[in-house]
Amino acid sequence: MNDIIVMKFGGSSVANPEKIKNVALRVTEKAKKNDVVVVVSAPGDMTDDLIAKAKSITDTPDPREMDMLLATGEMQSIALLTMAIKSNGYDAISLTGPQAGIYADDVHTKAKIKKIRPKKIFEELKKDKIVIVAGFQGINPNDDITTLGRGGSDLTAVALASALKAKECEIYTDVKGVYTTDPRIVPEARKLERISYDEMLELAGVGSQVMMARSIEVAKKYGVIIHVRSTFSQDSGTLITKEVPNMEDVVVSGIAFDKNESKVSITDVPDKPGIAAKIFGALARANINVDMIIQSAAQEKYNDISFTVPKGDLKNAVGLLKNLSSKLGGGSVIFDDNVAKVSVVGIGMKSHPGVAARMFSALAGEGINIEMISTSEIKISCVISSASTERAVKLLHKKFGLDKVKK
Amino acid sequence: MNDIIVMKFGGSSVANPEKIKNVALRVTEKAKKNDVVVVVSAPGDMTDDLIAKAKSITDTPDPREMDMLLATGEMQSIALLTMAIKSNGYDAISLTGPQAGIYADDVHTKAKIKKIRPKKIFEELKKDKIVIVAGFQGINPNDDITTLGRGGSDLTAVALASALKAKECEIYTDVKGVYTTDPRIVPEARKLERISYDEMLELAGVGSQVMMARSIEVAKKYGVIIHVRSTFSQDSGTLITKEVPNMEDVVVSGIAFDKNESKVSITDVPDKPGIAAKIFGALARANINVDMIIQSAAQEKYNDISFTVPKGDLKNAVGLLKNLSSKLGGGSVIFDDNVAKVSVVGIGMKSHPGVAARMFSALAGEGINIEMISTSEIKISCVISSASTERAVKLLHKKFGLDKVKK
Numbered sequence: 169m170n171d172i173i174v175m176k177f178g179g180s181s182v183a184n185p186e187k188i189k190n191v192a193l194r195v196t197e198k199a200k201k202n203d204v205v206v207v208v209s210a211p212g213d214m215t216d217d218l219i220a221k222a223k224s225i226t227d228t229p230d231p232r233e234m235d236m237l238l239a240t241g242e243m244q245s246i247a248l249l250t251m252a253i254k255s256n257g258y259d260a261i262s263l264t265g266p267q268a269g270i271y272a273d274d275v276h277t278k279a280k281i282k283k284i285r286p287k288k289i290f291e292e293l294k295k296d297k298i299v300i301v302a303g304f305q306g307i308n309p310n311d312d313i314t315t316l317g318r319g320g321s322d323l324t325a326v327a328l329a330s331a332l333k334a335k336e337c338e339i340y341t342d343v344k345g346v347y348t349t350d351p352r353i354v355p356e357a358r359k360l361e362r363i364s365y366d367e368m369l370e371l372a373g374v375g376s377q378v379m380m381a382r383s384i385e386v387a388k389k390y391g392v393i394i395h396v397r398s399t400f401s402q403d404s405g406t407l408i409t410k411e412v413p414n415m416e417d418v419v420v421s422g423i424a425f426d427k428n429e430s431k432v433s434i435t436d437v438p439d440k441p442g443i444a445a446k447i448f449g450a451l452a453r454a455n456i457n458v459d460m461i462i463q464s465a466a467q468e469k470y471n472d473i474s475f476t477v478p479k480g481d482l483k484n485a486v487g488l489l490k491n492l493s494s495k496l497g498g499g500s501v502i503f504d505d506n507v508a509k510v511s512v513v514g515i516g517m518k519s520h521p522g523v524a525a526r527m528f529s530a531l532a533g534e535g536i537n538i539e540m541i542s543t544s545e546i547k548i549s550c551v552i553s554s555a556s557t558e559r560a561v562k563l564l565h566k567k568f569g570l571d572k573v574k575k
Numbered sequence: 576m577n578d579i580i581v582m583k584f585g586g587s588s589v590a591n592p593e594k595i596k597n598v599a600l601r602v603t604e605k606a607k608k609n610d611v612v613v614v615v616s617a618p619g620d621m622t623d624d625l626i627a628k629a630k631s632i633t634d635t636p637d638p639r640e641m642d643m644l645l646a647t648g649e650m651q652s653i654a655l656l657t658m659a660i661k662s663n664g665y666d667a668i669s670l671t672g673p674q675a676g677i678y679a680d681d682v683h684t685k686a687k688i689k690k691i692r693p694k695k696i697f698e699e700l701k702k703d704k705i706v707i708v709a710g711f712q713g714i715n716p717n718d719d720i721t722t723l724g725r726g727g728s729d730l731t732a733v734a735l736a737s738a739l740k741a742k743e744c745e746i747y748t749d750v751k752g753v754y755t756t757d758p759r760i761v762p763e764a765r766k767l768e769r770i771s772y773d774e775m776l777e778l779a780g781v782g783s784q785v786m787m788a789r790s791i792e793v794a795k796k797y798g799v800i801i802h803v804r805s806t807f808s809q810d811s812g813t814l815i816t817k818e819v820p821n822m823e824d825v826v827v828s829g830i831a832f833d834k835n836e837s838k839v840s841i842t843d844v845p846d847k848p849g850i851a852a853k854i855f856g857a858l859a860r861a862n863i864n865v866d867m868i869i870q871s872a873a874q875e876k877y878n879d880i881s882f883t884v885p886k887g888d889l890k891n892a893v894g895l896l897k898n899l900s901s902k903l904g905g906g907s908v909i910f911d912d913n914v915a916k917v918s919v920v921g922i923g924m925k926s927h928p929g930v931a932a933r934m935f936s937a938l939a940g941e942g943i944n945i946e947m948i949s950t951s952e953i954k955i956s957c958v959i960s961s962a963s964t965e966r967a968v969k970l971l972h973k974k975f976g977l978d979k980v981k982k
Contacts (some may be wrong), residue, residue, distance in 0.1 A: 185631040218651070224592040225655055226662035233661070236669050237654035240647035244625070247644035248632055254640070255633035262643050267718065311674065 169203055169293070171335040176207040176303065176325035177307070179499060181211035181340060181399045182245050188308040191399070192252035195298060199258055203293045205332060206305045208249055210241025227484030231276035232312055235305075239264070242302035242321075259501065260298040262323040263288065266313060272306035278317030281306060281324075284331035301328065308508075310376050319380030326383045330390035337387070337394050339379060344398045345405030346371065346378055348570040349423040356571035362487045364411040367421045370513040370547045378408050384408065411515055419523060419546040420514035420568040425561050427508045427554060428458070430482040431539065433474040434489060436499030443496060447473065450492055460509070460542040460549065470499075474540060476551060479505055496540045509540060511549040512564060530567045536560055576610055576700070578742040583614040583710065583732035588747055588806045589652050590619030598806065598929055599659035601747070602705060606665055609702045612739060614710045614732040615656055617648025638683035639719055642712075645684075646671070646720045649709035649728075657707045670695065672712030673720060677731065679713035685724030688713060688731075708735065726787030733790045742802050744794070746786060751805045752812030753778065753785055755977040758828040759848035760965050763978035767828060771818040774828045777920040777954040791815065818922055818960035826930060827921035827975040832968050834915045834961060836866070837889040838946065840881040841896060843906030850903060854880065855861040863888040867916070867949040867956060877906075881947060883958060886912055914946060915964040918956040919971060931955050937974045943967055 175195060182188050191208075198204050209215075218237050222229040229237075246262035253260040253518075265272075269285035292299045303321025305345040308314045316323055322339060329337035344359055346368065365388035369381055378396055387394050387408065397405030437443055444463065451458055461475040477485050482505055489501045517523040524541075527548055531538060536559065540551035552560055565571060582602060589595050598615075605611050616622075627645050629636040638646075653669035660667040672679075675690035699706045710728025715721045723730055729746060736744035751766055753775065770778075772795035776788055785803055794801050794815065804812030808856040844850055851870065858865055868882040884892050890914055896908045924930040931948075934955055938945055943966065947958035959967055972978060 185628070188632060221592070221651075221655065222658060225595060227659045228662070229658045230661050233654045233657045233669055236657075236671075237651055240650045243650075244628075244644055247640045248628065250643075251629055251632045251636045254637050255635070262640055264643075338588045476760045 171202050172329075172332050173198060173202045174325050174329040174332065174334045174337045175322060175340065176209060176338065177209070177340045177399065178321065179209040179212050179245075180213070180342060181251060182208055185248075188245075188248050188252050191249060191340075192256055194399070195249075195253055196256045196258050197505050199298050202335075205289060205293070205299045205301060205328060205334070206241060206249065207301050207321055207328065208245040209303050209321040210238075211245050211248075214241040214244070225536050234394055235276050235313050235315045238315050239302070239305045242304055246300045246302045253298055253300070258298055259296060260300060262300045262301050262302070263292075264313075265324070266307035268299075268301045268328070270301075270306035271325070272308050272314050272315065272316065274307075274308040274310060274312075276312075276314055279306060279308060279314040281316065281327050284327055286328070286331045289328075289332065289362055305308060309474055319382050320440065322379055322383035323386060324388075326387045326392050327396065329392045330386070330392060332462045334392070337392050339394055339396045340399040341378060341396060342399065342401060343378065343396075344401060344409070345396050345429045346422070348421065349561055349565050350425070354423075354562050354565045354571075357565065358570065360406045362407045362409060362412075362472060363421055364515050365408060366411070366546055367386070368408045368512050370511065370544070371422055371424050413511075419516035420512050422513050423561050423564045423568070423570065424511045424556055425508060426511075427557055428479050429474075429476045429507055429509050429551065430479045430503060430505035431474060431476050431507045431551060432482070432489065433502045434474055434493050434498050434500075435472050435502065436470045437473055438497050439469050439491070443471075444473065446496065447489070450488055451477075452486060454484060454486050460540055460551065462540050462542070476509065476540070490515055506554045507551050508554045509549050509551050510557065510560045510564065511547050512568065513547045514568075515546050517548070518545050522575075526567065527564065530563055531560060534559060534563055536563075565572070578609050579612060579700070579736075580605055580609045580737050581612045581614060581732050581736040581739065581741045581744045582747065583728060583745065584616070584806065585728065586616040586619050586622070586628050586652075587749060589615055589656060592655075595652075595655050595659050598656060598747075599663055600710045601806070602660055603663045603665045605635045606705050609742075612696060612700070612735060612741070613656065614708050614728055615649060615652040616710050617645075618652050618655075621648040621651070642683050642720050642722045645722050646709070646712045649711055653709045660705055660707070665705055666703060667690045667707060668699050669707045669709070670699075671709050672721075672731070673714035673718075674704075675708045676736070677708075677713035677734070679715050679716060679721050679723065680714040681719075681721065682906045683715075683719075683721055686715060686721040687765060688712060688723065688734050691734055693735070693738045696735075696739065703753055715751075720797065726789050729786055729790035732791060733794045733797075733799050733801065736799045737793070741799070744799050746801055746803045747806040748785060748803060749806065750785065750803075751808060751810060752803050753815070753829070755828070755962065756968055756972050757832070760980075761830075761969050761972045764972065765977060767813045769814045769816060769819075770828055771922050772815060773818070773953055774920050774922055775815045777918065777951070778829055778831050784824045812891040825921060826923035826927045827919050827977065828923075829920050830975070830977065831918045831920055832964055833916060834964055836914055836916050836958065837882045837886050837910060837912035838881060838883055838914045838958060839889070839892055839896065840879055840909045841905050841907075842879050842909065843877045844877050844880055844900070845904050846876050850878075851880065851940065853903065854896070854899060857895060858892060859963075861891060861895055863892050863895075868948070871946050880947050883914070883916065883947070907917050911946075913961045914958050916956050917956050917964065917967045917971065918954050920954045921975075922953050924955070925952050933974065934971065937970055938967060941966065941970055943970075
């Protein structure tokens with residue numbers, strides 16, 4: 169057998185017959201030298217259209233039936249792509265998630281993959297067939313079709329690549345790879361040749377929307393090499409791999425930012441054990457995703473607690489906290505939705521002290537005020553005023569030399 | 576357990592959310608007193624749209640992939656209908672053909688049902704659920720989804736009714752039942768309370784498009800009582816059952832007609848054994864469906880052979896026969912596509928001689944020329960000129976008293 173390559177194409181790549189034929193060409197080219205397994209999403213806006221159809225029947229569609237409905241999108245993609253590949257003179261077969269042996273748990277509409285039994289896929293590869301698998305779906309312990317939630321097709325691709333011991337998992341997108349920052353803001357942004365899982369996780373988590381964090385975590389866990397590349401170009405893209413020694417030469421890999429943030433503070437919270445747990449427990453129960461959290465002792469026996477939440481959750485969070493603060497004997501609740509988060513990401517910073525200091529002084533030098541700071545081993549994030557975001561990103565991109573090609 | 580009723584709704588009954596909600600109401604009403612299994616087709620024109628999509632990829636779509644594609648139509652219907660039923664406060668579950676235990680052969684796009692294992696359906700009925708099954712599909716010996724060809728959803732319903740020992744198989748359509756003839760032509764046409772399988776087969780075969788012959792044959796074989804009725808009315812429709820004694824009082828049940836006919840004749844064919852086999856063998860190999868066949872000895876040692884074929888096959892048939900006739904030493908090939916077939920159908924005519932004579936004299940009395948005649952135990956068909964069709968149907972409907980309500 170040849171090396172196995174998993175190729176994953178998103179919905180925009182199979183939105184119409186012309187695009188499906190283009191994907192078929194990419195696949196048959198690859199199949200000349202490799203055993204190929206393809207994962208596809210539903211065509212174009214079909215998933216959204218189906219959700220709208222369900223909502224026109226009832227406001228609260230049954231989740232099992234929602235999965236039955238949504239699974240049809242990927243089934244159409246795999247059937248049409250397989251027809252296109254066969255009409256190019258290559259043998260191919262489409263498999264639904266259940267047929268491909270993708271076993272999931274029974275949480276409908278957001279199931280987790282439990283295991284993969286790739287027997288059928290191997291059988292078909294041995295018959296020299298290209299195997300086209302429906303992304304985003306699996307079979308649950310009740311033998312029902314289930315879907316894997318947002319980013320599910322990437323997850324299918326990465327999990328299959330692991331189960332098949334594929335050489336590489338290629339994620340085809342409408343961008344050429346992972347960039348040092350958003351090229352729409354910094355024209356000098358460079359495509360990265362290679363990035364580590366952890367760096368990609370930080371970039372994905374702070375607004376670089378190439379892949380969902382979930383799939384990268386699975387790739388990291390099982391050591392799957394991901395290759396993010398363009399559907400419309402032959403150029404190689406960005407490899408996402410485990411950390412390799414020469415990576416350490418690169419201190420900073422990219423600048424990420426997220427404008428979908430707002431800042432909330434509760435002042436004068438009594439400094440007693442269990443207070444933070446009460447506050448963040450209440451937010452969690454309301455399904456409000458809290459990101460950066462900072463607690464500062466403004467005066468003895470009282471703390472100010474500040475954190476960021478997505479803009480869409482701000483109103484709920486503030487309402488909930490005003491109630492809670494009076495119960496806890498805290499002070500006022502202050503909020504600001506004109507903020508953004510800017511992050512410097514790089515594995516190299518673990519062994520290069522001073523990255524934070526350079527970041528802060530760069531921002532200060534341009535008169536950009538830092539409202540909050542949080543750090544991890546490979547990331548430093550600052551909350552700044554929203555209006556300064558683009559200026560800060562450009563500045564940091566240049567300051568850390570990301571516009572210069574590395575050796 | 577209550578009596579089981581199978582309800583089948585076609586694509587036009589589930590074409591949009593409003594119609595799906597209407598079907599859900601019909602189903603939940605029925606479920607108050609019965610255990611209900613529902614069979615649904617793909618919504619509206621979806622099957623045709625999907626076929627068009629496949630054709631825009633390739634002129635010769637792979638049949639297995641075509642089935643993967645087409646099966647999504649019924650899956651969308653069952654999911655949406657089940658959501659609608661559940662939002663009415665009834666418990667329900669959708670099952671694909673494979674999940675419902677419908678096992679088919681491996682002839683993709685026109686599979687035959689081999690057996691039904693209704694274990695899962697019974698389990699769900701015992702949990703007091705309404706079971707919604709995708710029509711037109713099953714699973715084949717390779718564990719692939721396959722479709723059952725034209726009229727496949729009716730077939731699913733009838734086969735399930737048999738396997739579940741249902742009290743009745745209700746076929747919901749946009750007409751109120753089976754009529755003595757087409758009400759668009761004869762306003763006095765009456766809805767029949769009851770008709771035998773054999774009569775229905777003759778009516779279906781000669782142009783009454785309520786149900787395909789295939790499903791009626793299966794219903795006859797397994798004794799399934801079919802109830803053809805309207806989606807939009809509470810009135811009962813027409814029962815299709817086995818022949819019962821009091822049926823014999825009714826000599827003629829209906830007048831059928833088919834304008835999609837053309838007549839072909841080969842003159843002066845040598846009267847030797849095996850000639851007819853050669854002619855009709857050649858037509859069969861060309862997939863041309865021959866209906867009425869008449870052979871007459873015009874003169875010693877030579878025959879004229881006439882038969883009817885669908886209008887769409889006429890050109891092919893004539894081309895093929897011109898070649899063949901010269902090889903066989905036959906004469907010229909004559910054709911006429913301005914013909915129609917009018918049939919009088921009724922189980923009672925088996926024991927009432929003279930029906931044929933009454934038919935011929937009625938047509939003659941109006942100056943309508945009969946070009947061909949064929950008879951079976953329960954049907955007499957005449958080929959006449961196409962222009963006279965409506966006049967002949969009206970005349971025969973009146974002549975056999977079909978406009979008068981029977982006791």
